Amino acid sequence: MSLIFTFSLRTAVVAVLGLACVAASAQIRVGINLSTTGPAAAIGSSSKNTVLLWPKELAGKRIEYIILDDGTDPGNAVKNVRKLIAEEKVDIIIGPNTTPNALALLDIVAESETPMIALAASAGIVEPMDAKRAWAFKMPQNDTHMTTILTQHMADHGVKTVAFIGFADAYGEGWWREFSKLAELRHIKIVANERFARTDTSVTGQVLKMMAAKPDAVLIAGSGTPAVLPQKTLIERGYKSQIYQTHGIASLEFLKLGGKDIEGTLFPTGPAVVARQLPDKHAVKKVSVEFVSKYEKAYGPDTVTQFAADAWGAWLLIANAVPVAINTAQPGTKAFRQALRSALENTHGLVVPQGVINMSATDHVGLDQRSRVMGKIQGGKFTYAYGG
Numbered sequence: 325m326s327l328i329f330t331f332s333l334r335t336a337v338v339a340v341l342g343l344a345c346v347a348a349s350a351q352i353r354v355g356i357n358l359s360t361t362g363p364a365a366a367i368g369s370s371s372k373n374t375v376l377l378w379p380k381e382l383a384g385k386r387i388e389y390i391i392l393d394d395g396t397d398p399g400n401a402v403k404n405v406r407k408l409i410a411e412e413k414v415d416i417i418i419g420p421n422t423t424p425n426a427l428a429l430l431d432i433v434a435e436s437e438t439p440m441i442a443l444a445a446s447a448g449i450v451e452p453m454d455a456k457r458a459w460a461f462k463m464p465q466n467d468t469h470m471t472t473i474l475t476q477h478m479a480d481h482g483v484k485t486v487a488f489i490g491f492a493d494a495y496g497e498g499w500w501r502e503f504s505k506l507a508e509l510r511h512i513k514i515v516a517n518e519r520f521a522r523t524d525t526s527v528t529g530q531v532l533k534m535m536a537a538k539p540d541a542v543l544i545a546g547s548g549t550p551a552v553l554p555q556k557t558l559i560e561r562g563y564k565s566q567i568y569q570t571h572g573i574a575s576l577e578f579l580k581l582g583g584k585d586i587e588g589t590l591f592p593t594g595p596a597v598v599a600r601q602l603p604d605k606h607a608v609k610k611v612s613v614e615f616v617s618k619y620e621k622a623y624g625p626d627t628v629t630q631f632a633a634d635a636w637g638a639w640l641l642i643a644n645a646v647p648v649a650i651n652t653a654q655p656g657t658k659a660f661r662q663a664l665r666s667a668l669e670n671t672h673g674l675v676v677p678q679g680v681i682n683m684s685a686t687d688h689v690g691l692d693q694r695s696r697v698m699g700k701i702q703g704g705k706f707t708y709a710y711g712g
Contacts, residue, residue, distance in 0.1 A: 351386040352646065352655045355408030357419040357429075358443075362396025363522040366548045366577035367421045367631045371443055373623055374635035375418070383647040385655060394420055396522070401425035402432065409436045415655050416664060418638050419443050421631065422547075423494040426460070433459045437658060439665040441638045443631065445547070445572060446498040450688040461641070461668050461688045463634040465678065465695045467502040470571050470592035473711050474543075475506040477590065477698050483541045483566065487516035487534035489527070489554050490545030499545035499570060515539050522550040531557045541565055547572025552582045559585040566590065571696070574630035579704055586701050590709060593699040596633030596677035601708035607694045608675055615677040626705055630678075637676035644674050 356375055359368035372391065380387055390412050394401040401420050408414045409432070416439050420426050423446035430449070433440040434456035442449050445464040450457050478486065486507060490496030496519060507514055515537035518530035531554060534542060544554045544567065551573050558567060569591040579586070595602055599612035615636050616628050645667035653659035671690060674681040679695030698710035 351388055352382060353388050353390065353412060353414045354642070355405065355412055355414035355417045356389055356391045357394055357401055357404045357408065357417065357425075358391065359396040359421040359425070360393040362394075363550050364396040364422050364548050366575040367443075367572075367629075368393070368396075370575055370629040370631040371419070371421055371635040373627075374619065374632045374639070377618065377622060377636075378639045379643075382643055383650050385646075385650070390414065394425055396422060396425070398425045398428040402428050405429050405432055405440075409433075409438050413656060414438065415661055416441070416642065418635075418642075423449065423498065426462075427494055430456045430460055437665075438661055439668055441641060441668070443634050443638065444495075446494050447502075447689075448494060448498055453686050453688070457688070459665060461683070463637045463641070463676075463678070463689075464630070465571065465594065465691050466689055467498045467570075468506075469691060469693070469696050471499070471502040471506050472693075473696050473698055474568060474570075474590075474592045475503070475510050475512060477710055478507075478512055478541060478568070479510040481566075483512060485513045485515045485537070485539045485541075487518075487537055487539040487542045488514055488545065489516075489518040489520060489530055489534060489542065491547070491550075492519040492521050495547060495572065496545050499543075503543060503545070520546075520550075520554065522546075522548075524550075524553065527554050527557050528561075530554070531561055531563075534558075535561060535563055539565065541568060543568045543570075545570050545572075548575060549577050549581050552578060552586065555582065555589070556585045571630055574699070574706060576627060576629065579701070579706075582701075583704075587704075589701040591699050591701075592696050593706070594630050594633055594678035594695060595697055596628060596636075597630050597706050598697065598699055598708035599628070599677070602697070607680055608677060611675045612677040633677040637678050637681075640674060640676045641668065641671060641681065644671055 392404040421443050423444045426442040426444040426449045442462045447466040516534040520527045571593045574597045596612040599616045602609045648667040649663035652663035671683045679691040681690040683690035700709040
């Protein structure tokens with residue numbers, strides 16, 4: 325009897341454990357790696373605010389979100405994502421917020437066959453398409469999209485010469501590559517090319533070199549609050565002509581830190597940043613305004629940023645892909661991750677706050693010209709200026 329009891333007890337325990345494993349695998353686990361501290365904290369905090377608004381159920385499954393902070397450090401991003409994949413057994417990675425961190429994760433997500441939706445901007449995260457980038461997707465517009473409308477604005481407003489200063493990392497280099505090509509096509513001469521680090525406390529040397537070239541305009545290719553430093557230095561040194569920034573500045577912290585020195589700044593941006601001012605005919609106005617209203621209800625008026633809207637777009641992308649993937653396999657399995665990657669890649673006609681997504685095997689962003697407009701900082705706020 326003792327042997328029979330022991331066997332039955334073990335059988336029951338195994339059965340219970342088996343049911344627990346099935347229950348655990350039935351939920352969707354989403355690993356989220358953001359820069360909520362460090363130089364990109366203004367970006368990561370906005371993303372996190374949106375993540376906290378994400379629904380807790382999808383396609384009849386409970387969703388568990390595991391959020392980690394990488395401190396804007398690629399090494400930390402690598403550690404976090406390895407933990408999320410190996411220990412937390414996540415089905416998908418969301419983030420990171422910065423290009424260097426995203427590039428550092430490409431091999432990891434490919435090796436583990438875990439899809440990643442990056443919230444960083446550089447096209448290098450998804451281009452050129454290869455085996456490892458097949459697992460990477462990206463919410464922010466490519467630099468090419470933003471550079472196209474920015475250089476068009478310059479050309480339309482008589483800018484003939486430009487001085488460039490960008491981050492001394494993949495973000496700055498990506499912008500230099502795209503901007504220099506399009507500037508040449510539009511017959512805009514680049515008269516200076518400088519770099520600075522996200523952690524620099526002075527860029528006086530670079531600014532003096534740019535000002536000596538007497539450009540019609542300056543383009544600062546930075547993101548978050550570090551992008552304020554070159555502009556403040558230019559103003560302090562008496563620069564009076566037009567200053568352009570990139571879509572990486574669209575955060576409240578940038579506005580607060582920049583103050584009066586950033587008034588009049590022109591920048592390309594996603595439509596959601598100026599949602600209510602968009603022309604009524606704009607393809608994403610309805611979805612953008614709906615998101616803005618939801619976000620402002622939680623965080624207050626005029627709090628939406630480029631990065632908050634990108635994070636909501638990531639949720640809509642997941643919400644569109646998961647029901648498709650579940651038809652093939654259950655969460656918590658390799659087959660589900662593969663099906664999820666395929667569903668993401670085949671997203672078509674999905675309207676998100678920042679544009680309309682049509683992905684393919686060679687395009688893991690899927691945005692077109694409807695994904696950007698020109699914005700202007702006026703009265704300490706982001707306002708609509710041009711395009712769309």
